[in-house]
Amino acid sequence: MAIITMRQAISDALWEEMERDPKVFIMGQEVGVWGGTYAVTKGFLDHFGEKRVRDTPIAESAIVGAGIGASMVGLRPVSEIMTINFAFVAMDYIVNEAPKMHTMFGGQMSVPLVIRTAGGGGRQLGATHSQTPDAIFAHFPGLKVVSPGTPADAKGLLKAAIRDNDPVLFIEHAAMYQIRGEVPEGDYTTPIGVSKVQREGDAVTIVTYCKGLQLSMAAAEQLSAEGIEVEIVDLRSLRPLDMGPALESFKKTNRAVIVEEGWPSYGVGAEVATRLYEAAFDYADAPIKRVAQKEVPLPYNAALEQFALPQVDDVVAAVKEVL
Amino acid sequence: MALKKKDHLELYRQMVLIRRVEERSAELYQAGKIGGFLHLYIGQEAVSTGIVSVRQPQDRIITAYRDHGVALNVGISAKAVIAELLGKETGVSKGRGGSMHMADVEKNFWGGHAIVGAHLPIAAGMALGDQYEGRDGVTICMFGDGATNIGFFHEGVNLSKVWNLPVLWLCENNQYGMGTAVDRASAVEQIHMKAEGYGIPHSRLEDGMDIMKVREAVGAALDHIRSGKGPYFLEVMTYRFQGHSMGDPQRYREKDEVTKWEKSDPIGIYHRYIVGDKIAAKADLDKIEEAVEVEVNEAIEFAEASPDPGFDTLYDYMYASKE
Ligand SMILES: Cc1ncc(C[n+]2csc(CCOP(=O)(O)OP(=O)(O)O)c2C)c(N)n1
Ligand SMILES: [Mg+2]
Numbered sequence: 001m002a003i004i005t006m007r008q009a010i011s012d013a014l015w016e017e018m019e020r021d022p023k024v025f026i027m028g029q030e031v032g033v034w035g036g037t038y039a040v041t042k043g044f045l046d047h048f049g050e051k052r053v054r055d056t057p058i059a060e061s062a063i064v065g066a067g068i069g070a071s072m073v074g075l076r077p078v079s080e081i082m083t084i085n086f087a088f089v090a091m092d093y094i095v096n097e098a099p100k101m102h103t104m105f106g107g108q109m110s111v112p113l114v115i116r117t118a119g120g121g122g123r124q125l126g127a128t129h130s131q132t133p134d135a136i137f138a139h140f141p142g143l144k145v146v147s148p149g150t151p152a153d154a155k156g157l158l159k160a161a162i163r164d165n166d167p168v169l170f171i172e173h174a175a176m177y178q179i180r181g182e183v184p185e186g187d188y189t190t191p192i193g194v195s196k197v198q199r200e201g202d203a204v205t206i207v208t209y210c211k212g213l214q215l216s217m218a219a220a221e222q223l224s225a226e227g228i229e230v231e232i233v234d235l236r237s238l239r240p241l242d243m244g245p246a247l248e249s250f251k252k253t254n255r256a257v258i259v260e261e262g263w264p265s266y267g268v269g270a271e272v273a274t275r276l277y278e279a280a281f282d283y284a285d286a287p288i289k290r291v292a293q294k295e296v297p298l299p300y301n302a303a304l305e306q307f308a309l310p311q312v313d314d315v316v317a318a319v320k321e322v323l
Numbered sequence: 324m325a326l327k328k329k330d331h332l333e334l335y336r337q338m339v340l341i342r343r344v345e346e347r348s349a350e351l352y353q354a355g356k357i358g359g360f361l362h363l364y365i366g367q368e369a370v371s372t373g374i375v376s377v378r379q380p381q382d383r384i385i386t387a388y389r390d391h392g393v394a395l396n397v398g399i400s401a402k403a404v405i406a407e408l409l410g411k412e413t414g415v416s417k418g419r420g421g422s423m424h425m426a427d428v429e430k431n432f433w434g435g436h437a438i439v440g441a442h443l444p445i446a447a448g449m450a451l452g453d454q455y456e457g458r459d460g461v462t463i464c465m466f467g468d469g470a471t472n473i474g475f476f477h478e479g480v481n482l483s484k485v486w487n488l489p490v491l492w493l494c495e496n497n498q499y500g501m502g503t504a505v506d507r508a509s510a511v512e513q514i515h516m517k518a519e520g521y522g523i524p525h526s527r528l529e530d531g532m533d534i535m536k537v538r539e540a541v542g543a544a545l546d547h548i549r550s551g552k553g554p555y556f557l558e559v560m561t562y563r564f565q566g567h568s569m570g571d572p573q574r575y576r577e578k579d580e581v582t583k584w585e586k587s588d589p590i591g592i593y594h595r596y597i598v599g600d601k602i603a604a605k606a607d608l609d610k611i612e613e614a615v616e617v618e619v620n621e622a623i624e625f626a627e628a629s630p631d632p633g634f635d636t637l638y639d640y641m642y643a644s645k646e
Binding site: 025051054056057059061062064065066067068069070071072073074075077092093096097102103104105106107108109110111112141142144164165166 | 383414415416417418419420424426427428433434435438441443444445446447448449450451452453455456474475478479481482485486639640641642643644
């Protein structure tokens with residue numbers, strides 16, 4: 001296994017899928033000449049040409065809308081929204097068009113579209129550019145929402161998303177492109193809608209995804225030094241949501257902490273906690289805790305921003321609280 | 324392409340069929356058998372019939388929610404249309420779509436879209452699909468005057484020129500968007516002028532009540548696009564004789580205005596043309612009207628006798644991937 005960055009893993013997935021299937025193409029702002037806002041598609045234009053690496057106007061509705069149309073007639077577009085904060089101006093397409101087409105016309109059409117985007121805070125970009133609104137997208141039946149926490153999963157999930165026959169929102173984290181991890185050699189996919197135990201333990205179950213996985217892994221190391229072994233379940237997909245491993249783990253540890261970067265209200269943690277209670281209330285030895293972002297639009301000031309974002313220490317503290 | 328007698332009779336039949344289906348649907352709605360919104364196409368029959376009659380099989384067609392006309396023109400049976408209005412399993416969208424969401428992909432009819440203007444970028448994407456694959460079809464995208472004021476319109480139309488897509492933007496200007504007259508909502512009354520700002524050739528057909536003129540204008544526009552010159556924008560003036568949807572008290576227009584327009588009934592105009600030019604005898608047209616009457620009666624019987632979708636089918640068509 002090679003150790004590569006998240007950026008490289010995502011780039012490799014796109015590259016390999018474009019090599020594999022001529023119907024796969026990418027479109028979005030600055031994906032071509034610029035090489036990708038986060039340098040994910042550097043070199044793509046030279047290799048694949050303008051037909052398959054399409055710079056677009058700053059028109060998110062058209063980027064996703066045209067992706068939907070092209071996918072309906074047989075192509076496999078990857079529409080890129082520079083950051084998830086700009087997805088709101090394409091909201092109709094993401095939540096009200098793509099997820100409806102297949103069912104609303106009685107199965108006649110399908111939308112094998114991937115919408116790639118990057119979210120997350122912590123880069124001092126202020127309130128409009130720092131959000132983690134994943135949960136609102138996961139609210140809509142018909143849309144698949146994935147958000148990987150490791151380079152290996154990013155590569156496998158992106159390949160799976162491109163090959164999937166339904167619309168998939170693929171959420172990366174803008175502050176995670178440099179993280180490194182082992183990635184299997186050769187072609188592989190990671191199934192959508194399957195969560196995974198990323199670390200085994202018996203004291204407390206941590207359920208998390210994306211950036212939350214990083215925080216949780218770091219917290220696990222600190223806790224391990226104190227003799228507390230947490231089990232970490234990475235959801236990887238928010239819809240379809242696979243609760244299997246989280247439930248199994250909760251039944252074993254009887255305690256759970258849910259870690260997400262977004263706001264807690266109506267969030268991923270709220271959903272997961274409810275499902276744990278609904279399915280395994282009798283197993284709970286302590287109230288389930290959520291670690292999430294404080295409920296404010298994120299400030300610019302670096303210290304203040306970090307104070308509002310969930311930190312490793314918050315995870316450590318939450319685990320100790322439920323013990 | 325000169326029309327033979329039988330072609331004229333077929334077009335006349337389609338227009339009468341649309342009229343009867345709409346009239347009977349209004350009754351079914353009043354009787355409580357059709358739910359939701361019902362937007363009638365009465366008065367605009369020459370537009371969709373003219374368009375569909377000059378398109379080639381490879382030309383895709385996509386429209387807004389006022390879609391029964393196109394549905395019947397492309398050859399969806401009155402049975403499948405009325406069954407859809409009644410929400411039956413035998414409906415063209417299996418009872419999932421209703422009045423506003425009819426499509427038949429095999430007939431290259433891609434819906435029936437109910438978010439005003441949202442299908443324009445989707446149409447651009449479909450045209451991109453054909454351009455990408457080197458197919459010579461044109462995507463014909465129909466929308467109302469009201470749709471030209473929403474951002475989706477501008478994003479989609481701009482993109483079509485930037486990428487030189489084979490798309491016909493076809494604005495059906497029936498002079499109102501719900502109760503708002505064009506001059507109260509649009510900065511320009513000559514809606515086709517909006518295309519000027521995007522460098523797209525454009526024109527307005529003043530008389531969209533005359534199917535022969537619609538055919539000529541649409542035919543010329545399609546030739547333009549087919550010759551590789553990129554998108555074209557055609558505005559067709561027309562009028563809806565009924566309210567925006569069922570139960571519209573029509574406070575926004577004078578009865579006189581409607582009466583004046585009813586003198587330009589597209590079916591009457593075509594009738595006079597066919598009989599006056601001695602293409603066929605009045606008796607031929609009478610026979611068609613009688614046959615349509617029977618067809619619609621049978622369709623209603625069929626639809627009423629059809630089963631509702633079973634509760635066990637609720638999640639069918641949720642995802643394309645599982646099928
Ligand atoms: C985005 C959006 N806003 C509002 C509506 C409600 N609505 C439905 S039809 C309509 C009027 C549209 O007028 P026009 O485009 O001229 O089409 P027409 O009904 O005249 O055929 C409105 C406002 C909607 N469906 N979608
Ligand atoms: Mg109108």
